[in-house]
Amino acid sequence: GQNIDQPTEMTATEGAIVQINCTYQTSGFNGLFWYQQHAGEAPTFLSYNVLDGLEEKGRFSSFLSRSKGYSYLLLKELQMKDSASYLCAVRHYPNDYKLSFGAGTTVTVRA
Amino acid sequence: ETGVTQTPRHLVMGMTNKKSLKCEQHLGHNAMYWYKQSAKKPLELMFVYSLEERVENNSVPSRFSPECPNSSHLFLHLHTLQPEDSALYLCASSLGAGLKGEQYFGPGTRLTVT
Numbered sequence: 368g369q370n371i372d373q374p375t376e377m378t379a380t381e382g383a384i385v386q387i388n389c390t391y392q393t394s395g396f397n398g399l400f401w402y403q404q405h406a407g408e409a410p411t412f413l414s415y416n417v418l419d420g421l422e423e424k425g426r427f428s429s430f431l432s433r434s435k436g437y438s439y440l441l442l443k444e445l446q447m448k449d450s451a452s453y454l455c456a457v458r459h460y461p462n463d464y465k466l467s468f469g470a471g472t473t474v475t476v477r478a
Numbered sequence: 479e480t481g482v483t484q485t486p487r488h489l490v491m492g493m494t495n496k497k498s499l500k501c502e503q504h505l506g507h508n509a510m511y512w513y514k515q516s517a518k519k520p521l522e523l524m525f526v527y528s529l530e531e532r533v534e535n536n537s538v539p540s541r542f543s544p545e546c547p548n549s550s551h552l553f554l555h556l557h558t559l560q561p562e563d564s565a566l567y568l569c570a571s572s573l574g575a576g577l578k579g580e581q582y583f584g585p586g587t588r589l590t591v592t
Contacts, residue, residue, distance in 0.1 A: 371520070400580060409482070409568065409583035410521075454521070458579075464509060464533055464572075466581065468521040 371469040373455050378475045379445055387440045387472045389455035397460035401429050401440045404452045404471065413453075414440065442474070450476045481505040482584035484569050490590045491559065499554040499587045501569030510552040511570040511581060512544060521568065527552060528574070559591045 370392040379385040391399070398417040402410040416422055416431035416438060428441040442449055452471040459465040482503045491497050503510065512524040526534035527546040541563075543555040552569055566588050570581040 402583075409585045412580040412582070415580060456521075462534065463579065464511075464526045464528060465523060465536075466521075467523075470518060470520045 371455055371457055371467055373453075373469040373472045375470070376473045376475070378477060381445055381447060381476055381478050383445050385442045385445060385474060387442070387453050387455075387474070389438045389440070389469055391436050391438075391455075391457050393436070393457055393459075393467075395460035395462075396433065396457060397463045398458040399429075399431055399438050400456040400458065400466065401427075401438075402454040402456065404454060406451070410454055445476045447476050447478070450474060482569060482571055482582050484567075484584040484587050486587060487585065488588045488590075490592060491556070492592055493559060493561070495559075496555070496557040498556065499567055499569075499589075501552040501554075501584055503550055503552075503569075503571035503582070503584075505571060505573075505582060507571035507573050507582070508549050509572045509574060510546060510549070511572075512542075512552065512554050513568040513570065513583075515566040515568055515586070524554075556589075559589075561591050564589055564591045 373389045401413040404410040414429035421430045426443045431438045454471045455469040456466045509528045514522045525544040545553040566586045568586045569584040572581045
């Protein structure tokens with residue numbers, strides 16, 4: 368099975384940096400996704416890591432350490448529109464259609 | 479616009495009713511998914527269809543019955559639901575599961591069972 372943990376809430380100031388951690392325990396791993404979900408809207412894909420290291424995409428970066436069962440999503444130069452829930456999801460192996468999600472981290476950006 | 483649409487967006491039904499949720503994807507994907515999202519809980523995978531064949535049934539009660547007539551459409555038939563089934567039901571699609579295979583979500587149907 369999969370056990371995925373992430374903090375429930377985080378608050379940061381506009382223009383700052385926030386790091387959302389995700390730890391997982393898995394019987395089979397085939398990649399980790401981060402999704403953003405604004406209140407009342409669909410989750411949207413942010414990033415995917417399957418190898419160790421940092422993937423950078425504009426203001427957002429995602430890091431993975433498979434040996435530690437650990438990932439983080441880094442949000443830089445925070446904007447008010449970044450206020451949302453951020454979901455960590457682990458893809459199973461060998462059933463790689465199956466994603467297990469964390470409960471999500473609600474990030475509130477304050478002026 | 480994510481390319482995945484769901485209808486209805488909101489649904490209120492009694493425990494003895496029968497209703498259906500509809501999902502349509504316009505992305506040319508070949509896999510479709512149903513998830514349940516309850517407040518403060520992780521998304522729960524319910525069903526997965528790949529090339530119109532069910533490849534995952536995540537121990538979902540039989541009062542939920544999925545149907546995938548083609549790779550663009552997915553239904554969730556509901557009957558004799560319980561109040562604890564009230565949740566946001568999200569549909570998603572993907573182009574297989576290999577490589578990245580990220581899933582694209584619809585806006586969801588907010589279901590309330592009275």
